[in-house]
Amino acid sequence: MNNNVIQGTNLAKIYNKGGGGEVGAVQNVSVEIRRGEYAAIMGASGSGKSTLMNILGCLDKPTSGSLKLDGIEVSTLTDEELARVRNKKIGFVFQSFNLLARTNALENVELPLIYSDKTDISRLARHALESVGLADRVHHNPSELSGGQQQRVAIARALVTDPEIIFADEPTGNLDSKSSLEIMALFQQLNEKGRTIVLVTHEPDIAQHARRIIQIADGRIVSDEVNPNPRVAEQEMSALLPKEVAHENR
Amino acid sequence: MNIARSIRISRKQLAAHKLRTALALTGIVIGVSAVIIMVAIGNGAQQEVLSKIEAMGTDLLIVNAGQVQKSAGRQQIRGTVTTLALADVEAIARECSAVKVAAPVQSKKIQVKYGNLSTNTTVVGTTTEFQEVRNFRIAAGAFFTDDENLASRRAAVLGQSVVNNLFEGRNPIGETIRVGRVPFEIIGVMESKGVDLNGADQDDQIFIPIRTALRRVFNVSYIGAINIRATNTQAMRQAVAQVSELLRDRHRLNKQQKPDDFTIQNQADLLVAQRETTNTFTMLIGSIASISLLVGGIGILAIMLIAIRERTNEIGLRMAVGASRKDIMTQFVIEASILGVGGGLVGIFLGVLGAVVVRFGTSWAVTISPNSVALAFGFSLLVGLFFGVYPARRASLLDPIEALRSE
Numbered sequence: 001m002n003n004n005v006i007q008g009t010n011l012a013k014i015y016n017k018g019g020g021g022e023v024g025a026v027q028n029v030s031v032e033i034r035r036g037e038y039a040a041i042m043g044a045s046g047s048g049k050s051t052l053m054n055i056l057g058c059l060d061k062p063t064s065g066s067l068k069l070d071g072i073e074v075s076t077l078t079d080e081e082l083a084r085v086r087n088k089k090i091g092f093v094f095q096s097f098n099l100l101a102r103t104n105a106l107e108n109v110e111l112p113l114i115y116s117d118k119t120d121i122s123r124l125a126r127h128a129l130e131s132v133g134l135a136d137r138v139h140h141n142p143s144e145l146s147g148g149q150q151q152r153v154a155i156a157r158a159l160v161t162d163p164e165i166i167f168a169d170e171p172t173g174n175l176d177s178k179s180s181l182e183i184m185a186l187f188q189q190l191n192e193k194g195r196t197i198v199l200v201t202h203e204p205d206i207a208q209h210a211r212r213i214i215q216i217a218d219g220r221i222v223s224d225e226v227n228p229n230p231r232v233a234e235q236e237m238s239a240l241l242p243k244e245v246a247h248e249n250r
Numbered sequence: 251m252n253i254a255r256s257i258r259i260s261r262k263q264l265a266a267h268k269l270r271t272a273l274a275l276t277g278i279v280i281g282v283s284a285v286i287i288m289v290a291i292g293n294g295a296q297q298e299v300l301s302k303i304e305a306m307g308t309d310l311l312i313v314n315a316g317q318v319q320k321s322a323g324r325q326q327i328r329g330t331v332t333t334l335a336l337a338d339v340e341a342i343a344r345e346c347s348a349v350k351v352a353a354p355v356q357s358k359k360i361q362v363k364y365g366n367l368s369t370n371t372t373v374v375g376t377t378t379e380f381q382e383v384r385n386f387r388i389a390a391g392a393f394f395t396d397d398e399n400l401a402s403r404r405a406a407v408l409g410q411s412v413v414n415n416l417f418e419g420r421n422p423i424g425e426t427i428r429v430g431r432v433p434f435e436i437i438g439v440m441e442s443k444g445v446d447l448n449g450a451d452q453d454d455q456i457f458i459p460i461r462t463a464l465r466r467v468f469n470v471s472y473i474g475a476i477n478i479r480a481t482n483t484q485a486m487r488q489a490v491a492q493v494s495e496l497l498r499d500r501h502r503l504n505k506q507q508k509p510d511d512f513t514i515q516n517q518a519d520l521l522v523a524q525r526e527t528t529n530t531f532t533m534l535i536g537s538i539a540s541i542s543l544l545v546g547g548i549g550i551l552a553i554m555l556i557a558i559r560e561r562t563n564e565i566g567l568r569m570a571v572g573a574s575r576k577d578i579m580t581q582f583v584i585e586a587s588i589l590g591v592g593g594g595l596v597g598i599f600l601g602v603l604g605a606v607v608v609r610f611g612t613s614w615a616v617t618i619s620p621n622s623v624a625l626a627f628g629f630s631l632l633v634g635l636f637f638g639v640y641p642a643r644r645a646s647l648l649d650p651i652e653a654l655r656s657e
């Protein structure tokens with residue numbers, strides 16, 4: 001049994017700019033993510049966080065380097081094979097939720113299962129929605145849900161195939177601080193149950209919830225450290241609570 | 251991804267964009283219904299023509315004096331040929347085994363008067379056999395007999411239109427009319443026959459004995475045509491050969507190696523020719539209508555391209571959660587096919603409805619052809635598929651990251 005969900009070696013992504021110049025969005029990155037880890041990839045805007053995440057998530061192909069997922073080399077797979085891998089082993093959460101409009105929460109969560117060989121789609125999707133605390137919002141359309149709720153539907157969609165790893169690219173970027181904490185609490189809860197999570201963010205406060213922080217700048221890893229005292233989102237929320245109660249009582 | 255699921259997703263997408271879906275359907279709907287209505291009208295016209303020919307009998311031969319020429323779809327005899335005689339008719343009836351009955355015909359448009367009313371009508375000199383050869387039946391009174399013909403009696407049988415023109419509904423039997431200057435006693439009225447193939451009113455005729463006609467009215471000794479009924483439809487070829495041989499012999503054409511001085515028109519051949527003409531016509535209007543189906547396909551193409559541009563983000567998401575390029579392709583091809591099939595079904599409904607409206611709104615015979623319905627439907631499905639493939643392929647080739655980034 002391989003302990004590394006992800007093992008990237010000398011990964012690079014080079015874009016050709018107009019005029020012959022090249023942009024090294026990711027340069028010579030070697031990184032491994034162990035099973036059960038909760039890692040944050042941090043860096044300034046344009047530092048290559050999303051590009052790296054897309055490569056690790058098999059959504060993008062590296063220009064060079066090797067990537068093993070669950071011990072299997074994936075950098076040489078075809079588009080069809082990569083689609084299979086994404087479907088089975090990877091869950092994505094995006095900044096703008098990317099839910100299908102005019103489609104209720106249940107059907108949004110069912111989406112990845114449509115492309116799998118699973119049969120009890122509806123039951124699995126309901127179960128995933130329950131696990132993010134939205135059992136009572138199953139038949140709501142995205143337009144009838146708050147931002148935080150929409151992001152939780154998206155997380156349910158990422159969880160529904162029971163993937164090896166979840167990648168979240170700025171999942172709190174479109175949320176207010178309270179909803180952001182809710183999402184962070186949800187991730188911590190999932191991680192405590194053993195889910196491997198990679199969180200991409202440029203906000204230090206958000207990154208502090210992870211147990212490992214990888215800093216990147218100009219496409220290179222500049223530091224990779226264990227976070228000795230991760231913030232606990234549940235606690236931060238209860239710290240918010242008295243203020244709100246006080247506010248409401250006034 | 252299974253097909254049933256793809257169809258469900260596609261249906262939802264189409265239902266979510268009702269106006270756009272309706273627009274995409276319009277072209278196909280118009281195309282399919284146009285094909286159905288056009289072909290129905292063409293078929294109706296064909297059957298009307300054919301039933302007219304069949305009503306005359308497919309065992310009918312018409313021998314015309316001289317060479318018959320076709321011009322603008324109508325038959326015309328060039329010049330006057332004086333070689334066809336009453337004796338020829340008698341010889342044909344006597345000697346040709348494949349001939350059942352033969353009747354001479356000499357006719358001309360002449361002014362006919364009754365009191366101070368007059369009408370220009372076709373005066374047909376013939377014999378009593380004419381009734382049997384041409385399926386004409388007497389409605390009141392009697393047709394003239396052989397004896398009356400031999401006696402050159404001045405007896406006339408009127409068609410319904412002539413009765414209407416000269417007698418305005420009163421009973422004409424026993425009255426006297428003038429054909430040219432010659433007085434005739436009316437002894438009978440024919441049943442109505444309607445218009446013939448060339449659109450001529452077959453009721454606007456009067457019939458008089460051929461001998462009386464030649465001697466007193468036309469003042470000639472030859473006849474213009476012989477109407478012949480063969481013993482049965484199978485005996486047609488034989489009858490044509492026998493009649494042709496006999497006439498050439500009687501007219502001494504063989505010895506002098508001259509061409510025929512008569513033309514034999516065969517109803518069976520006419521039937522085949524007419525069927526071919528109307529088939530060509532139906533095909534022609536059918537294919538013109540199919541062009542609108544093609545235009546409908548381009549409508550689907552345009553709408554699908556717009557849909558794909560608008561749904562780029564969705565396509566990216568589907569790819570991110572594990573849809574393969576093939577899955578995306580399948581989904582959009584299915585969507586286009588649903589548009590094709592849906593348009594086809596609505597088109598069939600409107601086409602059939604339109605054909606029924608045309609039938610009751612005009613005097614045209616309209617016959618809906620199941621073949622044209624099946625063809626139009628199949629074609630619309632194909633058009634949907636064909637014009638769906640290109641947009642679907644474009645969708646499937648999108649880069650997932652760029653697609654996800656688009657908003």
Ligand SMILES: Nc1ncnc2c1ncn2[C@@H]1O[C@H](COP(=O)(O)OP(=O)(O)OP(=O)(O)O)[C@@H](O)[C@H]1O
Nearest residue numbers: 015023025043044045046047048049050051052202
């Ligand atoms: N398709 C592309 N073509 C050319 N350059 C690209 C492309 N995609 C990304 N880049 C470049 O690669 C670099 C890294 O981009 P990336 O999106 O990974 O940054 P990021 O760290 O996620 O930034 P942000 O925090 O703003 O999302 C940027 O300089 C960007 O301009």
Ligand SMILES: [Mg+2]
Nearest residue numbers: 049050051169
């Ligand atoms: Mg980014």
